[in-house]
Amino acid sequence: MTEEEKRAGAGEWVGLAVLVLPCLLASMDMSVMFITLPSLSADLGPSSSEQLWIMDAYGFLLAGLLITMGTLGDRFGRRRVLLTGAAAFGAASVLAACSTSPETLIAARVLLGIAGATLAPSTLSLIRSMFHDAAQRATAVGIWTAGFAGGAVLGPIIGGLLLEHFWWGSVFLVNVPVMVLLLILGPLLLTEYRDPEPGRFDLLGAAMSLVAVLGVIYGIKTMAEHGFGWIPLMCCAAGLAVGAVFLRRQHGAANPVIDMMLFRTRRFNVPLLIDALATFGLVGFSLFNWQFMQIVLGMGPLESAVWSLPTFLVMPLGIALATALAPRIGKHNVIAAGLLVATAGYVMLALLRADSGIVHLVSGMTVVSIGIGAVSAVVTEVILSAAPPERAGAASAMAETSAEFGGALGIALLGSIGTAVYRSELAVSAPDDLTSKELEAARSTLGGAVETAAALPRGTAESLRNAAFDAFAREARIASVVSAVLMTGAAVLIATLLRTARTRPGPEAPRSAAEHHDGDRAGESALPG
Known part of the structure; x- marks a missing residue:
């Protein structure tokens, strides 16, 4: 393949725009429920257990089926799996919007998760087969990353705007026209790709x-x-x-299902670990970010979502810088630099206090987003390049799965550490005239403290709220320090291990079908720099 033949034309870039749309929606569907749950709960009356399943069913099935759907795309055709998933996603969205009981909505969320699992690995692996030029592919992956990350931020904003004028089902119906557009344009703009010798499906x-x-x-x-x-x-x-x-x-x-030979190369397994660590801090700290805005600062869901816009708007800046610098200074150096920028953002957040205000919070999260945006775009492209073309779907799925694990671990571990800090701090600083029952309710969560304060005399209530806000700010500071330490460690890891992988390619090279594609992958597996 000549250099001219390797470069993508206008058709591929239009196709990329089509691929970004379903990923944007799949990501939005994970975050839009935060702002939609109160409205649908008032209408459908789900129990607390049913509320949890309405929230979590989508994410559970999405995470669990990414590897399977990525492998199916490699074997039976990435475009075919993508379009099948798009049709199912649209149908499940209609079912969710028309749900008249919690059970029906949970079933619809399960179907949305199954269909959503086809979108991310299929779109990312199609990018791998559409863009053969390494520089163009890096740009395409960056655009894809911005779309996927942007959906999580835009979900509450779009959901809030829709709920201002329509019923809660409208947040699901917005998916339908986009999926119809994908079904129309997909066959025209996207080239099919599958493993020519897939073998039997396991x-x-x-x-x-x-x-x-x-x-x-x-x-x-x-x-x-x-x-x-x-x-x-x-x-x-x-x-x-x-x-x-x-x-x-x-x-x-x-x-x-997974080519285990891929894990024998640091160019594949180290970026997977970095992807998980980057998501760990970003998703884990979002617990504190939203609570600080809505409870400590007293913002509504839509107002807090609007204030989070800067974190989305600067992400393309980080992606663009990373894409431009990677060919000049090396991908491993760009990833390390992005992690250090994120570390600087977490250090800013480690200075957060209850009276700091929204500018301090948003500034810190904006710096974090610039760094993580740079990391995510380059890490994803490195993972794709390390895998042979016929395994791009499975590699894409592994990248998304590692990010899901990182986010889940971030919520669990940072949440657990933060809860322990909050309970310990409030036990010392809470007003002395609280009953044991009131103190326990206040120590359970920040929301519990505010709710408890609402039923107390004014002076005691104000003291409890101030103590709870200070304890929560300390909780957020500890989570920021943990995230900063992890980002610094990840920067050292990527700078040392991937640099070593470049200088000692022999034992690190994957002995898989990738060896039959050396001509097409020249300069892609090795990290430049």
């Missing part, structure tokens, strides 16, 4: 990967919401056990 392996991911994610999220307990611990243990058996089985499988 159904048992796919089922095991689903059970492993669901078990661990469910256990982690349950512990994040309710604290440590035997049931979530057993779910995590069972998921890890099934995952270990799954990985062992993949080593000897004739047609594995």
Whole structure:
């Protein structure tokens, strides 16, 4: 393939725009429920358990099926899987919008999760097959990353605007015209790609990967919401056990779900770890970010969503800088620099106090977003380039799955650390005239403290709120310090291990089908710089 033939034309870039849209919506559907839940709860009257399933069913199925759907795309056609998923996503959105009971809405959210799992790996792997030129592919992956990340920020904003004028079902119906557009333009603009020799699909392996991911994610999220307990611990243990058996089985499988040879190269496994760590801090700290705006600063959901816009608007800046600098100074150096920028943002947040104000919070999160945007774009492109073209779907799914695990761990671990700090701090600083029941309610959550204060005399109420806000600010500062330390460690890791991988390619090179594509991948597996 000549240099001219490798470069993508206008058709590919228009196709990229089509690919970004479903990813934007898939990401929006994860965050839009935060602002929609009060309205639909008032209408449908779900129990507390049903509310949790309405919130979590989508994310659980999405995380659990990413690997399976990525592998299906490699074997049966990425465009075919994408369009099938788009049709299912649109139909499930209509079902969700028309739900008249919690059970129907939960079922619709399950279907949305299954369909949504086809979108991210299919779109990302299609980018791998559409853009052969390394520089163009890096730009395309950056645009894709901005779209996927932007959906999480835009979800509450668009949801808030819709809820101002329409009923809660409108947040699901907005998906339908985009999916119809994808079904019309997809066959015209997207070239089909599949593994020419896929072999037999490993159904048992796919089922095991689903059970492993669901078990661990469910256990982690349950512990994040309710604290440590035997049931979530057993779910995590069972998921890890099934995952270990799954990985062992993949080593000897004739047609594995995951090409285990990929994990023998640092150019693949180190970026996966960095992806998880970057998401760990960003998603984990979002717990404190939203509560600070809505409870400490007293903002409404829509106002707080608007204030979060800068974190989305600067992300393309980080992506553009990373894409421009990577060919000049090396991808590993750009990733390390992005992590250090994120560290600087977390250091700013480590100075946050209850009376700091919105500018301090948004400034810190904006710096974090610039750094994480740079990291995410380059790390994703490195993972794609390290995998052979016929395994791009599975590699894309692994990248998304690692990010899901990172986010779940961030919520669980930072949430658990923060809760311990908050409870300890408030036990010391709460007003002395509280009853034991009032103190326990205030120590449970920040929202519990505000609710308890509402029923107290004015002086005691003000003292309790101030003490709770100070304790929460300390909780956020500790989470910021943990995130800053992790980002610094990740920067050292990427700068040392990937630099070593470049200078010692022999034992690190994957011995898979990638070796048959050296001509097409020249200069892609090795990190420039």
